[in-house]
Amino acid sequence: MRHGTENTPRTAAVAAVAAGDDRGQWLTLPGCKRVLVVVHTEVYGRRLGDLLPLLTADLRLQVYFTIAPHAFNAGAARAVPGPLPDGSVLPWEQALRMRFDLVLAAGSQGVHGLRGPLLRLPHGAGHMKLSRLADGRDPGAARTVGGLGRRYLVRDGRVVPRALALAHHDDLARLRRICPEALPVAEVVGDATYDRIVTSLPLRPRYRAALGVRRGQKLVVVSSTWGTGSAFNRLDALLPRLLTELPAAEYRIAVLVHPNVWSWHGIWQVRSWLATAERRGIAVVPPDTDWRSLIIAADWVLGDHGSVTLYSTLTQAAVLLARFPADDVDPASPGAELAVLAPALTPSDALPEQLAYARAARPATGYDRIARRISSEPGRAGRNTRRLMYRLLGLGEPAREPSLPVVPLPAALWDTGRNQVPA
Incomplete structure (x- = not known):
């Protein structure tokens, strides 16, 4: 199981940051706020990828990626933007030693060890699935709603996320029932995939x-x-x-x-x-x-x-x-x-x-x-999530409307020979 990118070359910038030197003579834009995108699995990474357009073109930010430990992280690298390997991913062990101004994650495994305000986001629609019957992180515990139970949000008696983004107001009622101590950090923002x-x-x-x-x-x-x-x-x-x-x-x-x-x-x-x-x-x-x-x-x-x-x-x-x-x-x-x-x-x-x-x-x-019931903020996930991220960063939002792109055209699954894509 691959937890990081220890065997791939790293860019000079990433190597310098991993060594604790990102403010020296080599930088073109010193003093940027650090944002870490934590990719546990391909699914989690693509959910976070929906939010990356909300952070683009802001010269005050430097965005890093890391691949976190997870049973299904074998395909996680496919969810990291850009060609890999190109050295753009921080090894997990290095990410644990650094400090960030914002951490984005759609999973819970290992994130308690990261330093920086954590924004946890859903990794699917509707919080449908119950937790597994056998869970090594909390053996013998009763099943709970995946992503919303204490085993996902609380560590050593402390709520781990600084903010918990939810898609629907109904999720607040469920959270109140199964993990009420996380209510103060919960915020309904909508669902970017829905939008x-x-x-x-x-x-x-x-x-x-x-x-x-x-x-x-x-x-x-x-x-x-x-x-x-x-x-x-x-x-x-x-x-x-x-x-x-x-x-x-x-x-x-x-x-x-x-x-x-x-x-x-x-x-x-x-x-x-x-x-x-x-x-x-x-x-x-x-x-x-x-x-x-x-x-x-x-x-x-x-x-x-x-x-x-x-x-x-x-x-x-x-x-x-x-x-x-x-x-x-x-x-x-x-x-x-x-x-x-x-x-x-x-x-x-x-x-x-x-x-x-x-x-x-x-x-x-x-x-x-x-x-x-999927989103109680239809069409507003980009606006609400960007506002929340910049609040955690302690920065004013860029003076432009937040927008999420349309779904890209897929590659052909069948060759029709004469089938053309309409303009």
């Missing part, structure tokens, strides 16, 4: 064309989170059905696998498991692809209890549940509500009929109500 998806919805035709979905074709996205309760454990039965029952000329099928699966089992192994389906025309989406373009482009999302399924309620896609382990989901979460409203795939009925049913039933499913 980027909504802003990008008008680009749906461009995403479909870029992926290689031809006019008149339908796109089915099969999404799986990680773990034993995920849809991945049913793919051996589901993918052959999709290939057999859905005409290839009419349907495009893509499989979106959680980066933690790729990280733990390895890229070769996951592709090996899915090789037969891929040879027969199902696209296996690479782990570094921005999944948001897929669900915006989709006509159906066949998912589970992962965040991708919940975010799909913001799009035009009809959601069907291929798997939903209710015992692993907080019953008060929007994901649990979605499981009651969304149709569930059945093994006995024909897939085209189930897809048609889900499409016809979509207007009555209450997706809008579920979507409102």
